[in-house]
Amino acid sequence: xxxxxxxxxxxxxxxxxxxxxxxxxxxxxxxxxxxxxxxxxxxxxxxxxxxxxxxxxxxxxxxxxxxxxxxxxxxxxxxxxxxxxxxxxxxxxxxxxxxxxxx
Amino acid sequence: xxxxxxxxxxxxxxxxxxxxxxxxxxxxxxxxxxxxxxxxxxxxxxxxxxxxxxxxxxxxxxxxxxxxxxxxxxxxxxxxxxxxxxxxxxxxxxxxxxxxxxxxxxxxxxxxxxxxxxxxxxxxxxxxxxxxxxxxxxxxxxxxxxxxxxxxxxxxxxxxxxxxxxxxxxxxxx
Numbered sequence: 001x002x003x004x005x006x007x008x009x010x011x012x013x014x015x016x017x018x019x020x021x022x023x024x025x026x027x028x029x030x031x032x033x034x035x036x037x038x039x040x041x042x043x044x045x046x047x048x049x050x051x052x053x054x055x056x057x058x059x060x061x062x063x064x065x066x067x068x069x070x071x072x073x074x075x076x077x078x079x080x081x082x083x084x085x086x087x088x089x090x091x092x093x094x095x096x097x098x099x100x101x102x103x
Numbered sequence: 104x105x106x107x108x109x110x111x112x113x114x115x116x117x118x119x120x121x122x123x124x125x126x127x128x129x130x131x132x133x134x135x136x137x138x139x140x141x142x143x144x145x146x147x148x149x150x151x152x153x154x155x156x157x158x159x160x161x162x163x164x165x166x167x168x169x170x171x172x173x174x175x176x177x178x179x180x181x182x183x184x185x186x187x188x189x190x191x192x193x194x195x196x197x198x199x200x201x202x203x204x205x206x207x208x209x210x211x212x213x214x215x216x217x218x219x220x221x222x223x224x225x226x227x228x229x230x231x232x233x234x235x236x237x238x239x240x241x242x243x244x245x246x247x248x249x250x251x252x253x254x255x256x257x258x259x260x261x262x263x264x265x266x267x268x269x270x271x272x273x274x275x276x277x
Contacts, residue, residue: 015238024129032121039157
């Protein structure tokens with residue numbers, strides 16, 4: 001069984017040996033420059049889209065809030081009208097089906 | 104990377120950032136390769152690390168060295184990729200990964216081969232702190248920061264990992 005010291009030195013030697021054994025294919029500086037340029041552009045583009053989306057959502061939320069505060073009765077009436085239209089449509093559909101059965 | 108370089112890179116000196124990334128490229132590939140024993144994964148993780156480093160260069164405060172910061176990103180990227188892989192890892196794929204690991208260690212002398220093999224047998228949570236501590240000489244606080252764990256946890260993981268290593272190597276020697 002290996003003691004602490006020998007494990008330490010074994011690990012160090014292994015690391016050193018592996019550093020020598022591993023051959024890394026390193027790309028040229030032009031590759032890195034191109035990568036930095038492309039990724040920076042992509043990053044700013046994504047940031048811009050995210051910010052635009054955020055502002056759009058904020059404007060939308062604020063508009064809905066403003067409309068519902070200023071035109072609260074109008075919104076209320078609008079919802080009531082919508083409900084009546086939907087219910088009337090449903091009534092018409094159901095009554096036509098009933099007539100069809102009768103005939 | 105000195106503080107002047109950081110400022111210039113943050114201000115958009117792309118040439119300087121590219122130069123610094125090139126300087127650290129081999130170091131990063133070797134780190135992930137030693138940690139995972141997988142050549143292809145080492146290149147993939149390094150590539151993703153470079154992209155993240157470019158995107159997050161403004162978050163680099165210069166408290167640690169640039170290479171330590173890159174190692175931190177590489178470690179998290181490696182763990183993320185492993186987590187995704189584990190979800191869809193079949194028996195055949197895990198066997199193929201073992202064969203890949205054998206490729207680099209085959210050419211090594213028997214004793215070092217055993218050490219690397221035993222190290223690769225350990226779970227990530229034990230292997231990564233051991234690699235950082237004993238291969239790269241980082242202290243426990245730095246490792247804790249890199250792996251987002253508590254210093255005490257890192258210490259106990261290194262201790263347990265070394266114990267497992269000693270056990271494995273002892274058994275090998277018979």
